[in-house]
Amino acid sequence: GSWEKRILKSLNSMCAELSIPLAQKRPVSEQKELLNKWNEMGTDEPDLSLFRPVYAPKDFLEVLMNLRNPNYENGEQPSFRNHLGLIQVPLKVKDIPELKEDFSELGLNIGQLGIDDSAQVPPEFFENEHVRVGQKVLAEQDSAAAQQYVRQGCPTALRADLWALILNISNQAEDILYYEQLKSNVIQHDLLVDSLIYKDVKLTASNDDYYFVFEDYLYQVLLCFSRDTSVLEHFTYSSATPPKSYIRGKLGMEEYAVFYPPNGVIPFHGFSMYVAPLCFLYHEPSKLYQIFREMYVRFFFRLHSISSHPSGIVSLCLLFETLLQTHLPQLFYHLREIGAQPLRISFKWMVRAFSGYLATDQLLLLWDRILGYNSLEILAVLAAAVFAFRAVNLMEVTSLAAAEAVLADLSTLKVMPLLQIFLFAT
Amino acid sequence: FRIMAGKVKWVTDIEKSVLINNFEKRGWIQVAENEDWNFYWMSVQTIRNVFSVETGYRLSDDQIVNHFPNHYELTRKDLMVKNIKRYRKELEKEGSPLAEKDENGKYIYLDFVPVTFMLPADYNLFVEEFRKNPSSTWIMKPCGKAQGKGIFLINKLSQIKKWSRDSKTSSFVSQSSKEAYVISLYINNPLLIGGKKFDLRLYVLVSTYRPLRCYMYKLGFCRFCTVKYTPSTSELDNMFVHLTNVAIQKHGDDYNHIHGGKWTVSNLRLYLESTRGKEVTNKLFDEIHWIIVQSLKAVAPVINNDKHCFECYGYDIIIDDKLKPWLIEVNASPSLTSSTANDRILKYNLINDTLNIAVPNGEIPDCKWNKSPPKDVLGNYEVLYDEEMAQSDVPDRDLRSRSGQSTGIKGNRARDSGKPILTTWK
Numbered sequence: 075g076s077w078e079k080r081i082l083k084s085l086n087s088m089c090a091e092l093s094i095p096l097a098q099k100r101p102v103s104e105q106k107e108l109l110n111k112w113n114e115m116g117t118d119e120p121d122l123s124l125f126r127p128v129y130a131p132k133d134f135l136e137v138l139m140n141l142r143n144p145n146y147e148n149g150e151q152p153s154f155r156n157h158l159g160l161i162q163v164p165l166k167v168k169d170i171p172e173l174k175e176d177f178s179e180l181g182l183n184i185g186q187l188g189i190d191d192s193a194q195v196p197p198e199f200f201e202n203e204h205v206r207v208g209q210k211v212l213a214e215q216d217s218a219a220a221q222q223y224v225r226q227g228c229p230t231a232l233r234a235d236l237w238a239l240i241l242n243i244s245n246q247a248e249d250i251l252y253y254e255q256l257k258s259n260v261i262q263h264d265l266l267v268d269s270l271i272y273k274d275v276k277l278t279a280s281n282d283d284y285y286f287v288f289e290d291y292l293y294q295v296l297l298c299f300s301r302d303t304s305v306l307e308h309f310t311y312s313s314a315t316p317p318k319s320y321i322r323g324k325l326g327m328e329e330y331a332v333f334y335p336p337n338g339v340i341p342f343h344g345f346s347m348y349v350a351p352l353c354f355l356y357h358e359p360s361k362l363y364q365i366f367r368e369m370y371v372r373f374f375f376r377l378h379s380i381s382s383h384p385s386g387i388v389s390l391c392l393l394f395e396t397l398l399q400t401h402l403p404q405l406f407y408h409l410r411e412i413g414a415q416p417l418r419i420s421f422k423w424m425v426r427a428f429s430g431y432l433a434t435d436q437l438l439l440l441w442d443r444i445l446g447y448n449s450l451e452i453l454a455v456l457a458a459a460v461f462a463f464r465a466v467n468l469m470e471v472t473s474l475a476a477a478e479a480v481l482a483d484l485s486t487l488k489v490m491p492l493l494q495i496f497l498f499a500t
Numbered sequence: 501f502r503i504m505a506g507k508v509k510w511v512t513d514i515e516k517s518v519l520i521n522n523f524e525k526r527g528w529i530q531v532a533e534n535e536d537w538n539f540y541w542m543s544v545q546t547i548r549n550v551f552s553v554e555t556g557y558r559l560s561d562d563q564i565v566n567h568f569p570n571h572y573e574l575t576r577k578d579l580m581v582k583n584i585k586r587y588r589k590e591l592e593k594e595g596s597p598l599a600e601k602d603e604n605g606k607y608i609y610l611d612f613v614p615v616t617f618m619l620p621a622d623y624n625l626f627v628e629e630f631r632k633n634p635s636s637t638w639i640m641k642p643c644g645k646a647q648g649k650g651i652f653l654i655n656k657l658s659q660i661k662k663w664s665r666d667s668k669t670s671s672f673v674s675q676s677s678k679e680a681y682v683i684s685l686y687i688n689n690p691l692l693i694g695g696k697k698f699d700l701r702l703y704v705l706v707s708t709y710r711p712l713r714c715y716m717y718k719l720g721f722c723r724f725c726t727v728k729y730t731p732s733t734s735e736l737d738n739m740f741v742h743l744t745n746v747a748i749q750k751h752g753d754d755y756n757h758i759h760g761g762k763w764t765v766s767n768l769r770l771y772l773e774s775t776r777g778k779e780v781t782n783k784l785f786d787e788i789h790w791i792i793v794q795s796l797k798a799v800a801p802v803i804n805n806d807k808h809c810f811e812c813y814g815y816d817i818i819i820d821d822k823l824k825p826w827l828i829e830v831n832a833s834p835s836l837t838s839s840t841a842n843d844r845i846l847k848y849n850l851i852n853d854t855l856n857i858a859v860p861n862g863e864i865p866d867c868k869w870n871k872s873p874p875k876d877v878l879g880n881y882e883v884l885y886d887e888e889m890a891q892s893d894v895p896d897r898d899l900r901s902r903s904g905q906s907t908g909i910k911g912n913r914a915r916d917s918g919k920p921i922l923t924t925w926k
Contacts (some may be wrong), residue, residue: 113695114695173711229778230770230773230774230778231773231774231777231778232772233774234775280756281756281758281759281765282759283758283759283842284763285694285765286756286759286761286768287693287694287724287763289694290694290695290696291694354770354771354775355692355774355775356775382627434767434770435770437734
């Protein structure tokens with residue numbers, strides 16, 4: 075509601091300030107140039123200094139912190155009365171016994187990739203058989219079986235195909251054609267959001283040790299994505315509303331309303347990091363595009379829109395805070411005391427589904443489980459597990475900045491042992 | 501209270517912090533060249549002086565240096581090629597299966613250096629080869645220079661007229677080694693990632709050539725060109741497209757100081773496994789290890805295996821789009837300059853692990869020791885080839901393998917540090 079209005083207002087004012095229209099048709103010479111440069115847009119150096127991201131995760135967090143729902147009375151959720159976190163909407167979240175049941179395949183006595191494929195474990199123990207089963211699942215093209223299978227992790231060589239199977243992406247001729255159509259939209263029309271996309275890529279993925287190589291692919295995917303009106307369909311099951319804009323001079327007249335951008339999604343700072351890890355798996359642009367789009371409309375959109383869905387960001391934040399307050403109360407109180415509410419640190423990890431924070435091989439193991447369980451709750455569990463892992467150091471800090479420093483570098487973490495220990499061995 | 505006399509005295513003429521910090525952290529004492537020293541990290545100029553007939557001097561048993569006297573047999577482009585050609589011919593003469601050729605007369609297992617000629621000496625042979633493929637591109641490299649200096653590409657004979665032996669200008673071309681060039685077939689189908697060309701830099705430590713004992717540093721890296729690769733002839737002069745030397749890339753417009761255009765070898769492995777499959781990736785890494793060992797075996801008979809010496813080489817390897825690795829050159833003095841923070845850490849650790857192997861226990865060395873460090877000091881090195889171990893088994897053991905066990909994310913799976921882990925019998 076009002077958050078979306080704020081974003082759109084911000085976009086409109088940037089547009090007015092810079093005197094750049096939200097959309098305009100490109101002159102033919104510019105179209106030709108862009109077509110030539112399609113595979114290397116990263117070498118372009120447009121002047122982006124006047125553009126700012128429309129919002130960053132921390133802006134979004136401020137909004138979430140101020141959410142109140144008059145329909146809920148705190149009395150209905152007695153446990154919530156003692157909730158000391160930043161989220162003040164008493165949504166129902168799972169506790170550890172429920173999570174253990176939901177994520178039972180992550181249990182201590184079950185083989186996992188990310189744990190039982192390490193150098194010290196002979197492959198005969200788990201890995202070889204798991205690979206064999208994965209190959210069988212692929213051969214039979216069984217999507218449901220694939221979803222069950224990936225709960226124990228994907229072998230690197232099979233992951234691309236398994237994810238495509240689960241997401242129902244087959245990259246047929248008509249899919250390739252659709253992508254080419256989007257590409258020609260990009261060539262013909264220039265959108266203001268394009269500059270936001272460039273800026274985001276330049277600020278995030280281009281500086282990332284793992285993803286800088288794929289910079290050009292990110293433009294190719296995201297520019298097409300913003301023009302893809304089929305993405306609007308996800309709004310039917312999202313509580314969000316796509317932003318609308320009006321043809322010049324026709325403000326308020328519904329027959330002159332268009333969705334802006336065409337896919338209804340205004341990118342925020344870090345948005346390109348949803349795409350970046352996928353570049354390790356798919357190098358064919360149209361396939362990469364479809365995988366990303368499907369991941370977005372199934373999962374990622376929930377991370378930056380407000381809803382009461384259990385995988386929505388509000389629930390994830392509450393789940394994270396509740397897990398921490400319940401199972402590491404000393405740590406929670408200490409951090410709160412020194413002005414370092416844990417959610418202030420973990421929020422950005424969850425909004426990005428940990429992309430850019432974990433090493434890529436670990437991130438992919440995490441996203442295996444998102445697909446396998448069709449839920450984003452694992453992000454909240456991992457965030458809590460990270461705090462638990464660094465609890466000793468965190469107990470000694472005396473400021474938010476120091477807490478941030480302890481948690482600044484997650485690149486050496488191994489996610490599966492952390493999750494397993496937090497859920498099953500604490 | 502430590503007795504000063506027991507501390508290693510060091511000298512260096514390379515003022516790099518990654519070196520000096522390592523010496524200081526061991527509590528070693530800096531001395532001048534003309535004093536009694538135990539460890540001298542020298543430039544290649546200095547090693548030339550130490551072992552030269554006029555200015556050289558005998559090293560005593562408690563003195564170690566970081567170069568072999570005639571390392572140039574491996575590290576000069578023309579001599580490396582000469583030695584490999586000689587090695588192949590010898591194997592052929594003795595009927596070794598390694599020297600087997602295919603129906604086109606190409607070595608099956610030993611064709612890992614692009615076709616190369618010396619100029620002006622082999623000019624006519626070169627012309628003959630050039631005419632077989634007149635549309636090919638060749639790369640001219642001065643024998644005695646590094647860091648990409650003086651390199652250029654040609655695709656027309658006229659561009660190298662002055663190296664013709666019959667040319668009227670040949671009398672001006674000095675026959676001294678400084679002006680000699682090698683000309684190699686340019687690999688114009690490099691494997692591209694994200695549309696970008698890259699090469700591999702791998703570090704290899706040799707502690708003795710006879711018997712051959714060498715170690716591979718697990719943390720090698722890929723160096724990406726900042727500009728999109730194009731084989732188009734109009735870009736032949738654009739060195740940013742073709743040369744991956746960081747010294748050159750650093751001056752390009754798109755050079756990034758956070759990641760420096762570098763990727764870890766484990767990223768490469770993850771990407772290749774995910775997009776190409778495990779078998780071909782393992783085969784590639786096996787082949788890379790193979791060609792390194794073969795290059796060392798090729799020069800082993802001619803290297804002065806002085807017991808005061810060890811050497812850490814920088815191997816440059818290019819992978820083509822059929823996933824075949826090519827040895828481009830070997831550097832005797834790999835750069836110790838750091839272009840990014842990650843780089844500094846890597847090089848610091850490289851020197852640290854190198855010193856742990858070359859100077860056991862950090863104590864005053866005795867060059868008569870058996871050069872067999874215990875497994876636990878290897879750090880990020882792993883045994884690449886140990887001739888002694890290999891020969892203690894079945895005679896052609898050194899050519900058999902446990903396949904697929906290579907460096908990368910999973911680390912080394914070889915159980916036995918002495919066994920050659922990485923060569924594959926094809």
